[in-house]
Amino acid sequence: MRQLRRPLIALTTALATVATTAVTANAQTGTENGYVTQAVVNSVLHRMSLPEKVGQLFMTYGYGPAANTVDPRNQTEFGVDTPAQVVQRYHLGGFIYFAWSDNIANPGQIAKLSNGLQQAALTSGAHVPLLISTDQEQGLVTRIGAPATTLPGSMALGASRDTGAARQAAAITGRELRAMGVNMDNAPDSDVNVNPANPIIGIRSFGSDPELVSDMVSAQVHGYQDSGPAFRTVSATAKHFPGHGDAATDSHTGLPVIDHDKATWEQVDAPPFRAAIASGVDVIMTAHIVFPKLDTSGDPSTLSPTVLTGMLRNELGYQGMVITDSLQMAGVRQKYSDAEIPVKALQAGADMLLMPQHVGTAIEGVLNAVRTGELSEQRIDQSVRRILTVKYRRGVLFQPFTDISAVDRVVGSKDNKAAAQRITDNTVTVLRNDDKLLPLKSKPKSVLVTGWGQTATATLANAVTARGSKATALTVGAAPTPAAISAAVQAAGANDAVVVLTNGAYKDPGQQDLVRQLVATGKPVIAVCVGNPYDPGSVPQARTWIDTYSSTAVSMESLTKVIFGEHGPRGLLPVSIPGPDGYAYGAGLTW
Template identity: 70%
Template sequence: MRRTLVALLAGLAAMATAVPGAADARPDQVNALMGGMTLAEKVGQLFMTYGYGPTADTVDARNQTEFGVDTPAQLVQKYHLGGVIYFAWSDNVQNPTQIAGLSNGLQKAAISSGAHIPLLISTDQEEGLVTRIGAPATTFPGSMALGASRSTDNAEQAAAITGRELRAMGINMNNAPDSDVNVNPANPVIGVRSFGSDPTLVSSMVSAQVKGYQSSVVTTAKHFPGHGDAATDSHTGLPVIDHDKATWEKIDAPPFRAAIASGVDVIMSAHIVFPKIDPSGDPSTLSPTVLTGMLRDELGYRGMVITDSLQMAGVRQKYTDAEIVVKALQAGADMLLMPQNVGTAVNAVINAVQTGQLSERRIDQSLARILAVKLRRGVLFNPFVDVNAVAKKVGTATSLATAQRITDSTITVLSNDGALPLKAKSVLVTGWGVTTTQTLADALTAQGIPASKTATDYDAIVVLTNGAATDPSQRQRVRDLVATGKPVIAVGVGNPYDPGAVPEARTWIDTYSYTAVSMRSLARVLTGAVGPRGKLPVDIPNSYSFGAGLTW
């Protein structure tokens, strides 16, 4: 009879370092965990998906509809899952204390199931545009803003704080940092999720964030082989990227090389096609040329590979849901994220082993990589968290102050027609975002300059844009405000390309983020409380060049 998890881990703990991540798991440790597992238990460990509900025992009709169970805990136990992922839409992330309780409940379910292996519990806390857990957790403006700061120390600190707070909530894996080089201004899905358009800048930031995150959590570099030049959103279609091998080596590969050199735990595949590199027409997630040939053979990566969500349209155009999971494993993936139908997917992999499409040895290879990550990052030794301590560890005054200091260094002033620092006695704040404009108005008022969204008597105008480069109505609004003759300060709070679209505004700022912390930093720069220090991390076509940014 197989030893219980408690007895097994007691023996392994004696061999392991006391600091998670201080040493790699040895083959004997991993083999000890794998010994005696059934095929169904092994296959279950290769899957990560979501369950509906704020607690492990919440009965939600959607669980029955999608998975044939009532609760998230039953889902974990039915399929012996290796991981779960949290989202707001699955009702998992209401507040830090609730998240910690959910995490503990799911870990208890995993340990009491047949596999007896604690879970990887993940989320996408990239910060900025992709933030699953907001206040009271500490929030940051996101990757491109950090790229504008040019500070790897800032990037590492931000990741370390985020990772520490995730771990306090029982989330032991973060699907970050985004390691794509955003060279396409029309990219509909990456944009500010990237650190910038320069491979050297992105590589340095990725290395720093891997180090910061992995001080607390399993870390994922994404989306291999590089999503930065996509013109299609892989959630809704299959992007085709025209890079040849030399271009890929120059632009897309460096950040992933940097992540690997920094010891990244996990790399996530992308549902994209590089026809000049792999003419098969298969998305990279299903391509042996990409996941085995490029990632493992050429880049020398030996760690865990996870797919992007297998519910995305980019991976579901050529094959059935049963075929997709088998082909992903054949290509070189280890963990299969969010299959369209978990039962169908698990059974497809088991059947593929039984019919010889996949060998059990191939399953063991992926299982070993997953278990090695769980051992290396302390997931197996410390799966539970202290729910009563969460409030003292998440969103501390020190962390919030650090986040504000870091964000202050990201605001990029591209042009100034004498409007800055503001000398106005009153300001109209208008433009994109009902909540964002109000947050900025409140922050300006707190800095001593009365600001309102409804002011009729004002000395200056601050207008926010988000996507004005592709939105004629936003561009016209800025032009109309300029025509009033009042000083106009235009601020792009999303992708950084808006300043090139409305040259009529003579004062332009990029924040790369509409988070509250960014609006507070913007107010500080507008009023002169701090000087602008950000440098443009991309080229704005026919307008501003990489590195542009005024300081005073």
Template identity: 60%
Template sequence: MKTRARRGVVALSAIAIGAATLTVTGGAAAPQQRLSPEELLQQMTLEEKVGQLFVTYAYGRTADTAHPENMAEFGVDTPAQVVQKYHLGGIIHFAWTDSLYDPKQIAELSNGLQNAAVSSGAKVPLLISTDQEQGQVTRIPEPATQFPGNMALGAGRSVDDAGRAAAITGQELRAMGLNQNFAPSGDVNVNPANPVIGVRSFSSDPALAAQLTAAQVRGYEDSAPPGETVSAAVKHFPGHGDTNQDSHSSLPVIEHDRQQWEQLDAPPFREAIAAGADMVMSAHIVVPKLDDSGEPSTLSPGVLTGMLRGELGYRGVIITDSLQMDGVREKHPDAEIPVLALKAGADMLLMPFNVQVAIDGVLGAVRTGQLSEQRIDESVARILALKSARGVLDNPFVDVSKVDQVVGSPEHLAAAQEITDRTTTLLRNDGMLPLEPPGTMFVTGAGDKATAALAERIRVRGPQASALVTGLQPTPEQINQAAEEAKRHDVTVVLTNAAWSATNATQLDLVRALQQTGKPVVAVAVRDPYDAAYVDLPAWVATYSDKAVAMESLAKVLFGEITPVGKLPVPVPDPNQPGVDKYPFGHGLGWSGS
């Protein structure tokens, strides 16, 4: 906790807002008043304070873009008007809100939103966020620097690489005007059937997951001066790793007892808190052996106040996961959910189903005495302190003219490739790899971008290569077409993506059909490594990612340009022998076979 005190995230320090007027390209003038977080809080109305508790999205490429979805959902035309109407504490960006097109556009949108915030209401700048976990959950694509994601970093086993990946991601986000990243996932993926975490987790090993979670917190928050870094939000407390249900569409129940939680789930959160995490996100899960309320953790005082605040000593900002998810909306009306979350100990309320209903619910709870205004003040104080510590109050704007110097810079791209090269894992090799460059190669399987990227990287190395996308659920016709095409090539590489799940099981039929052609086949799990247990082939590789940067590392391994050094960060169970691992934790072959 010394790190947090040093940063001033707990105490309402006297860091001034608007130390100087700053005009930037595509931006606006910073506020000129010098107010500490404490002074800001004292001058805010109840409505302004309640607005600070909420984070939601708005539709449009610029702050002044009139978008019909804004009128339908919020009753106003533009993103700037959404910010001003609700006095929002934060905005979150998605591709589906038409917010993420290219780095300069994102930076200009960010500046426009900040201008709306500081020119109205309490004049408090926004937290602007997204989910740039990397890997499977990546909101901003190229030219932003891409990484293969957490499980790949777990395979690399490098604290330095995990921290560097976070630092690069954070610096690029801040250059685009985003000062908050909902990452990393601190969940320990001990359940191979987990449909919502999987490769978003660093590992099934609590110690490894804890080390890399803490490394990323430091990378996001400590790699540069506060005005150039982003807040990390570690998720999903108290731990979403051991479930076979998705909290987006149901309310998962995790049966860990106290000892299991202490040993399996708690370590990453403990280490993240020790590293000074600005924010922790709650999970919409029920943990009956830890909390007998029957409520999802997001709405449970026993979990948020008792465990996170009390037992782990966390003093930063607690934010809910999206309040639109079915896991939290199962038991209560939308007007009550934010009130219950605040009573449980949450500070910020992410993406309520109806923002006006949610805000009115909180205001009504204060006016009727269900919530005290002092309780609201406690959360707003934490939010303002976080904004102060990250330099958001001091200067929320970015220089759009400098975005291209940071986002996707040659230095960042080179670092990402080096890091990714240390994550590719060779699970099985019966003498097939590395390949002698064949005359022709065929790439097929899941992922149109991945298959195309790999084929292109094969071609630059000499062999002719063609690609055929068969998708997550290949049909018999697609499987037959791929098998016939494989017969006409010297070597086939097939990419699988969560083929272990019942939904995607026809991918395994594709692999078997390719195997039956008698031609050499290399199989590559480009998401969870669990696919490798289902079909025995001479060569299985795990990349944990289908990003182009991972396909480049895969090509290097296929042709022996680098030695595969990744080690499994999770065990791969044998589906035919319960309790037995086909490939154990830590397994990974080099060219020597060990």
């Protein structure tokens, strides 16, 4: 096999010019030459050994800001010293970035890390470039912050009802990621959040209406994948199949059980994934959840042939790449060993295995399954072909490196940030304005900005001060104590107006009491929910309620514009707020 390496590399190189031309043409025409794709993929696959092919099935992380950073955590978890050596030792097909693994400091550093990891992949093992991913959903889940362009997230976009804005948001995010060498985004979230108690999805979803979520998912898939030549775009990942929107348990810490029957699943959960598939999504991510009325095995969907092969591939007709959610999560590790889990996932229909608890154990488990006949090499080839096809479609196979000199021009550009602000300006939802407090008729001399979020309150206070009112930020936290509430009430008495930020007040009595006591001061109070949008139904005493669905800087700027009358509210509630003081789906005041 090794003696054939150079001739096979020469063959692949000979195909590169044709393939690169085809990739560019595909992006421009919206079509794909299946024959060229198959020829390129087969030429790469056929020169790989079994361990190299199995390595392509895995995506994991490594510790350090540079490919050659020596970090003792790499030795502890992977038996090597550097991120590059993690790639080389295990012949990885993919690498994922996190702040906690010290991969994310600034755009230039990320781009250099990406190039270093691609070089490691190309100079060892299968000589196949990496899929490099991160979770850049925007809003609540934003791995790469400023100076990259930040946006308010999915539910805020759902409130705008603007699919063009959703597509543009994804295009901006995708182009900036690709400039940093990230060629796959684990977004958009395609869950329909019908459960207000959902502890893990919430504002990561576009809303509770399947049609709205479907339209937004479709727009974002096109934004990520079709906004330019393929080698400048990223693969979109629709997640979490078969639908995480009605979960009441966090699958990071437990195994959620969703009681939807087939008819409910077809009506509520399936439409966004159908839309993603129809839009040509490159990747679909699985969920570690149980639907007992759809699959009686008791296994999480990630390990269920009924779900991944029967429902996703056979019923929905999806033949693209399937990636698991992290295999370190509790929801997938309750029944099987770390060596069995990847085998079960492949048998179910998954292709790429994300973040196994012990990557060496996981890889050896798959290799042993092939040796014993539990998995066939043909089944491995099937998944590797899907992975290589994604790499080909995004131009990764032949253009894996990013231009370091272009990073600062692309990431966080003036045009991108201006577009992000315009998009966000249309997401703010005013649910209640009983006293006609908004927009402010005259600028108050002093404003107290209090409530949840040290960064959010400070950012909003700065934005208010920039309008000519002296604003003071006083953070009381997510579960304010009586002493903290008393301090905020006292500060309110010394100001002309109050803006109070909430996040999770619908489940925290302290936040509810804070709002009630501020209202009781008689000062003008503007209550603003910056997280899951259900807080306005919990404190009816506040006569002015706004939902922003986000505490990002762009959202705080858009909120300030609405408060001061610089921009009218345009957002409509993308979920319903239950209860006697709740609000209907689609609620929202405009002026």
